[in-house]
Amino acid sequence: MRVTKEPEVRKQEILDTALKLFGENGYEKTSISDIAKAIGIAQGLCYRYFPSKEALFDSAIEQYADVLLEQFAGIEKNKYKTLRQVIEGMPATVEERDKKYYSVFHGEENKKFHDQLSLKVCEKLVPLVEELLLCARQKGEIQFDDIQTAAVFCVYGQLGILLSDDLTEEDKSKRIREFLIFALRL
Structure with a gap:
């Protein structure tokens, strides 16, 4: 039937x-x-x-990246926080091991998929970070003009640490936070 x-x-x-x-x-x-x-x-x-199978998988990456972006976007809605406070409170990741697609993107044999997902999430995060940096500039917290380059660097620059197998999640978060605070002169 x-x-x-x-x-x-x-x-x-x-x-x-x-x-x-x-x-x-x-x-x-x-x-x-x-x-x-x-x-x-x-x-x-x-x-x-x-x-095609590839188009199907691309759709999956797009969908999962949107789910992760929603979680990042939901983390910081408080306009009264300083950029430093936002950075100090940000998690290295919002993924949970029991989420729907976690095993597909994090299995040992699926590193390529995880890397593709990481790039897609970065692409989607840049506008969100640009918005945070613009707000910080308007409040006088940062002094540079090229917000787009700063946002791209802040987002994509984390990948080397985030994709490292040698660090714990806590160490990754600590290193990223400390570097962003230093680089943005906060």
């Missing part, structure tokens, strides 16, 4: 199933056919929503 679902519901079902299988079997060993079979739909239906 054919089950009809709303397009967005079906698309999300395909995406969720694909990521579950990517996490269990690896990206290379998972086919569109495997995904369709796991859901109980025709392979062509997957292609209706995603023209």
